[in-house]
Amino acid sequence: MSESLLSVANLRKSFGALLVVDDVTFDVAGGEVLGVMGPNGAGKTTMLNLVSGALAPDGGRVVLAGKDVTRVGVVGRCRRGIGRTHQVPRPFERMSVFENILVGATNGGGTHRGRERYRLANGAIERAGLSGKANRLAGSLPLLDRKRLELARALATAPEILLLDEIAGGLTEPEVQKLVELVLELRASGLGIVWIEHVVHALMATVDRLMALTYGRVIAQGDPQEVMESEELQHAYLGTVAP
Amino acid sequence: MVWVNAVVQGLMLGGLYALFACGLSLMFGVMRTVNLAHGDLSVVAAYGSLALVDSLGWSPFLTLLIVIPGMAIVGLVLQRLVLDRALGISALAPLLATFGLSIALQNLLLQIDSPDSRILPIGSFGIGSWKISGQLSIGWFPLLTLGVAIVVLLGIELFLQRARLGHAMRATRDDPATAQLMGIDSRKIYALAAMLALATVGIAGVFLGMRTTFTPTSGSSYLIFAFEAVVIGGIGSVRGTLAGGIVLGVAQTVGAQINAADPILIGHLVFLTVLVVRPRGLFRSSVLA
Numbered sequence: 264m265s266e267s268l269l270s271v272a273n274l275r276k277s278f279g280a281l282l283v284v285d286d287v288t289f290d291v292a293g294g295e296v297l298g299v300m301g302p303n304g305a306g307k308t309t310m311l312n313l314v315s316g317a318l319a320p321d322g323g324r325v326v327l328a329g330k331d332v333t334r335v336g337v338v339g340r341c342r343r344g345i346g347r348t349h350q351v352p353r354p355f356e357r358m359s360v361f362e363n364i365l366v367g368a369t370n371g372g373g374t375h376r377g378r379e380r381y382r383l384a385n386g387a388i389e390r391a392g393l394s395g396k397a398n399r400l401a402g403s404l405p406l407l408d409r410k411r412l413e414l415a416r417a418l419a420t421a422p423e424i425l426l427l428d429e430i431a432g433g434l435t436e437p438e439v440q441k442l443v444e445l446v447l448e449l450r451a452s453g454l455g456i457v458w459i460e461h462v463v464h465a466l467m468a469t470v471d472r473l474m475a476l477t478y479g480r481v482i483a484q485g486d487p488q489e490v491m492e493s494e495e496l497q498h499a500y501l502g503t504v505a506p
Numbered sequence: 507m508v509w510v511n512a513v514v515q516g517l518m519l520g521g522l523y524a525l526f527a528c529g530l531s532l533m534f535g536v537m538r539t540v541n542l543a544h545g546d547l548s549v550v551a552a553y554g555s556l557a558l559v560d561s562l563g564w565s566p567f568l569t570l571l572i573v574i575p576g577m578a579i580v581g582l583v584l585q586r587l588v589l590d591r592a593l594g595i596s597a598l599a600p601l602l603a604t605f606g607l608s609i610a611l612q613n614l615l616l617q618i619d620s621p622d623s624r625i626l627p628i629g630s631f632g633i634g635s636w637k638i639s640g641q642l643s644i645g646w647f648p649l650l651t652l653g654v655a656i657v658v659l660l661g662i663e664l665f666l667q668r669a670r671l672g673h674a675m676r677a678t679r680d681d682p683a684t685a686q687l688m689g690i691d692s693r694k695i696y697a698l699a700a701m702l703a704l705a706t707v708g709i710a711g712v713f714l715g716m717r718t719t720f721t722p723t724s725g726s727s728y729l730i731f732a733f734e735a736v737v738i739g740g741i742g743s744v745r746g747t748l749a750g751g752i753v754l755g756v757a758q759t760v761g762a763q764i765n766a767a768d769p770i771l772i773g774h775l776v777f778l779t780v781l782v783v784r785p786r787g788l789f790r791s792s793v794l795a
Contacts, residue, residue, distance in 0.1 A: 315687065317683065317686075317687070336686075337686045337687060338686050338689055338690065338691045341686070341687055341688065341689040342689045346687075347687055349684070353681055353683075353684045354680075355676065355677045355680035355681060355684070355685070356680055356681075357676065357679075357680055358673070358676055358677065358680065362673055362676075363677075365673060366673050366674060366677045366685070366688050366690070367688045367689075369670050369673065369674070370674060370688050370689035370690045371688055371689040372689065416688065417687075420687075420688060420689060
């Protein structure tokens with residue numbers, strides 16, 4: 264691991280009286296996958312929104328490639344290399360699959376001009392396995408293809424940090440396998456990835472480190488196996504009092 | 507032949523309606539903003555053109571060179587100063603803001619000018635026509651209006667389908683928050699859409715002012731036709747608006763053949779029928795939520 268590409272320090276966010284993200288700190292290096300686990304409502308998605316810039320934190324810092332981007336909005340962070348997928352895919356419904364992806368390639372962090380954006384878009388389409396469906400209307404896609412599109416579009420913005428929000432949920436086993444391969448491939452190409460997931464074996468097959476959240480707090484972080492076996496995590500999921 | 511003539515005249519009248527409805531369609535399509543000051547803004551453009559005609563002796567056509575960019579700037583100011591802020595308050599706020607703007611503009615024009623009706627003078631071009639037969643003639647000016655409408659609306663359609671910014675505009679229309687995640691600044695896109703919309707309002711205002719007389723308060727009476735054209739064609743579809751305008755125009759002129767006393771009535775009936783039978787509009791597939 265070289266020095267960290269994304270560095271999040273003491274991130275805090277509350278909605279009214281409810282503290283949703285409480286003092287979260289983590290780092291992700293290029294070519295590293297950080298898995299994020301935690302029960303529903305643990306603040307995982309809110310944390311991603313704080314990193315992507317969709318939400319402004321109440322406290323803490325987000326540093327991307329050595330530059331503090333805490334005050335940079337979502338557009339600026341996208342252009343500086345943060346890509347994000349949604350748990351529930353949000354395609355541009357009245358545009359074709361190709362147009363959806365082209366929009367990412369044109370406006371995102373990659374090259375904005377000429378053929379380069381077509382190259383980016385085509386690459387992303389191929390990687391996500393959507394080649395045969397480029398001209399379909401995005402709104403007409405079934406769930407799996409919507410998930411693929413979500414990923415392809417984020418990749419087309421040429422991110423350095425990719426934030427994945429439960430992208431394996433609802434996929435069949437062979438599809439999860441393909442996704443795992445793709446994530447490994449992206450990791451090998453130098454991307455830093457933060458992956459929120461409930462499909463545990465997919466996480467265990469890909470992540471370098473694992474972080475567990477409950478009630479907005481990091482309860483364990485580090486070696487995936489150790490975190491999985493930690494009393495804190497078992498307590499959070501099963502609710503048993505640790506012996 | 508009487509009927510053929512009615513349809514032909516309707517086509518050309520429809521061009522004017524489509525041109526006029528274009529800006530309304532665009533602003534609603536991209537920003538979900540219903541601009542109740544749409545008609546009044548077109549009247550402002552007509553008065554602007556008239557001021558140039560009176561002071562500089564220009565032809566109204568020539569004033570488009572000033573009126574179009576001028577109205578685009580009005581669009582930018584309107585979006586940034588009024589609509590962006592109103593959108594931040596609630597979904598209803600832009601509607602109320604443009605309603606207020608409509609009243610303000612009417613009274614401002616009354617202050618500056620007078621309630622007297624005006625027209626933009628285009629001389630013999632306004633009454634010239636080709637006589638195809640005894641009962642069928644094609645007016646130069648209505649034909650030009652139709653041509654301009656087709657060029658403007660199809661041009662915008664092409665821009666939305668092909669251009670980089672057009673794609674960004676459609677993405678923002680579908681989901682502004684996700685568009686931002688793609689690196690698209692939705693505020694800029696909104697400003698651009700408002701500029702484009704008001705530029706077309708400028709063209710429409712000048713053409714309306716050349717075709718018929720206007721007063722400071724005629725805007726709101728035009729507005730209903732724009733709404734009807736947009737709804738008939740399918741909300742948010744520029745191509746649909748062109749078709750919707752033409753359907754409305756033909757309905758009115760054919761209606762005049764049926765019942766000369768109230769031609770507008772048939773247009774309204776067609777509009778209401780579409781609203782009941784196909785509320786999504788005639789030219790929009792049902793897939794497009």
